[in-house]
Amino acid sequence: MIRSPDNDKLKTIRKLAQKRWREKLGLFAAEGEDLVAAAAAAGWEPRFVLRAGEDVEPELLHAVSSLGSGSRVIGVYEQRWSSPGGTLSVWLRGVEDPGNVGTIIRSAHALADGPVVLGPGCADPYSPKAVRATMGSLFARPPARAGFDELVGTRVALDASASDRLGDLAPPLVLCLGAERHGLPDDLLQAAEATARIPLRADGPESLNVAMTAAIALYEAANRMAGHG
Amino acid sequence: MIRSPDNDKLKTIRKLAQKRWREKLGLFAAEGEDLVAAAAAAGWEPRFVLRAGEDVEPELLHAVSSLGSGSRVIGVYEQRWSSPGGTLSVWLRGVEDPGNVGTIIRSAHALADGPVVLGPGCADPYSPKAVRATMGSLFARPPARAGFDELVGTRVALDASASDRLGDLAPPLVLCLGAERHGLPDDLLQAAEATARIPLRADGPESLNVAMTAAIALYEAANRMAGHG
Numbered sequence: 001m002i003r004s005p006d007n008d009k010l011k012t013i014r015k016l017a018q019k020r021w022r023e024k025l026g027l028f029a030a031e032g033e034d035l036v037a038a039a040a041a042a043g044w045e046p047r048f049v050l051r052a053g054e055d056v057e058p059e060l061l062h063a064v065s066s067l068g069s070g071s072r073v074i075g076v077y078e079q080r081w082s083s084p085g086g087t088l089s090v091w092l093r094g095v096e097d098p099g100n101v102g103t104i105i106r107s108a109h110a111l112a113d114g115p116v117v118l119g120p121g122c123a124d125p126y127s128p129k130a131v132r133a134t135m136g137s138l139f140a141r142p143p144a145r146a147g148f149d150e151l152v153g154t155r156v157a158l159d160a161s162a163s164d165r166l167g168d169l170a171p172p173l174v175l176c177l178g179a180e181r182h183g184l185p186d187d188l189l190q191a192a193e194a195t196a197r198i199p200l201r202a203d204g205p206e207s208l209n210v211a212m213t214a215a216i217a218l219y220e221a222a223n224r225m226a227g228h229g
Numbered sequence: 230m231i232r233s234p235d236n237d238k239l240k241t242i243r244k245l246a247q248k249r250w251r252e253k254l255g256l257f258a259a260e261g262e263d264l265v266a267a268a269a270a271a272g273w274e275p276r277f278v279l280r281a282g283e284d285v286e287p288e289l290l291h292a293v294s295s296l297g298s299g300s301r302v303i304g305v306y307e308q309r310w311s312s313p314g315g316t317l318s319v320w321l322r323g324v325e326d327p328g329n330v331g332t333i334i335r336s337a338h339a340l341a342d343g344p345v346v347l348g349p350g351c352a353d354p355y356s357p358k359a360v361r362a363t364m365g366s367l368f369a370r371p372p373a374r375a376g377f378d379e380l381v382g383t384r385v386a387l388d389a390s391a392s393d394r395l396g397d398l399a400p401p402l403v404l405c406l407g408a409e410r411h412g413l414p415d416d417l418l419q420a421a422e423a424t425a426r427i428p429l430r431a432d433g434p435e436s437l438n439v440a441m442t443a444a445i446a447l448y449e450a451a452n453r454m455a456g457h458g
Contacts, residue, residue: 106441109430112430205366212336216445
């Protein structure tokens with residue numbers, strides 16, 4: 001039973017709240033029974049798992065929690081990165097909110113066979129908030145990292161300025177989404193094999209949350225590929 | 230220029246971080262230039278607006294911010310509640326996360342003509358996090374409050390256990406969504422005029438985030454009602 005805050009495992013968890021340390025160590029922490037169970041279900045061997053009252057005094061575990069919700073269990077794992085691929089996947093650029101990145105990883109796991117591919121300027125998918133938002137999908141479907149030019153297939157730029165909704169396109173499809181406010185830069189819109197928009201009401205907001213756009217586009221693309229379009 | 234933290238307007242903003250005070254005063258605070266501009270665009274008269282450096286010393290405004298992002302402007306407004314209605318709307322039950330409630334208000338504003346109707350157990354849509362997540366849609370489309378039995382139209386229970394996807398149904402449609410983990414209670418599933426599910430991959434997670442489910446269902450229903458289904 002760990003009874004000192006100076007314990008090495010507790011120190012490691014504290015460090016993993018910072019991106020700098022996550023990159024240096026190649027590790028990340030997953031907080032909560034559901035996430036640790038999801039890791040086990042996906043066959044991930046933890047570096048270590050600490051359970052309150054079993055391995056560590058509860059208040060010490062609570063003190064290193066990044067989520068402030070009094071986690072009863074925290075597991076530490078090695079980061080894994082997939083390669084881009086699949087018949088349907090998502091590429092993100094400049095999506096800075098870790099909750100959005102995590103939620104999109106969950107949606108892609110539910111609706112697509114390919115990973116979420118992170119381009120420049122995205123939140124770290126292994127940050128505590130992003131990991132939590134994936135609800136465990138991170139373990140089943142680790143994210144990938146790649147530039148726009150490295151993507152293979154029909155790159156569909158989702159953009160409010162596009163003239164048409166998502167049509168029937170030749171797979172593999174990569175749905176490309178930009179930052180909440182600024183969207184994708186013009187050169188990428190030009191270079192993409194196709195553009196598409198989600199039709200919004202004229203009396204509505206200018207845009208949807210990027211995670212909503214991703215979910216709807218994934219749904220529409222998956223439907224069309226399954227012949228329900 | 231306000232130079233004292235004991236100023237009455239600053240005290241009011243501090244109180245409005247608490248649901249108890251929001252209910253008692255019937256007010257709420259909106260932080261940030263975009264939200265205050267959205268309120269003005271929708272014709273909402275503020276009780277008052279405080280701008281850092283103009284009306285109040287910046288550090289005093291920062292100290293009453295609920296979002297910790299150093300807001301430069303905070304507006305205080307009277308809460309408004311719509312009545313349920315429209316040809317397409319959303320009813321929520323037990324959606325406790327304010328970010329999800331706010332995001333769904335934004336999605337409904339983009340995709341439907343009716344309000345988001347809050348049933349029992351939902352987060353306060355006038356909490357700082359919810360208001361922020363609406364990105365201003367709260368002002369254009371204030372939420373409603375009603376029980377399931379008060380809803381008029383075809384109540385469609387979105388539930389992972391439903392056998393079919395959303396079909397063509399007679400409007401007005403009310404898309405009904407339950408809490409993230411537990412879904413809608415059985416008696417509501419029985420009482421609803423229809424049930425529907427979002428088809429997910431067999432190798433995917435058991436469910437989507439409730440805000441994603443709402444966005445996809447709104448998109449699908451709006452498409453069908455527009456004849457694109």
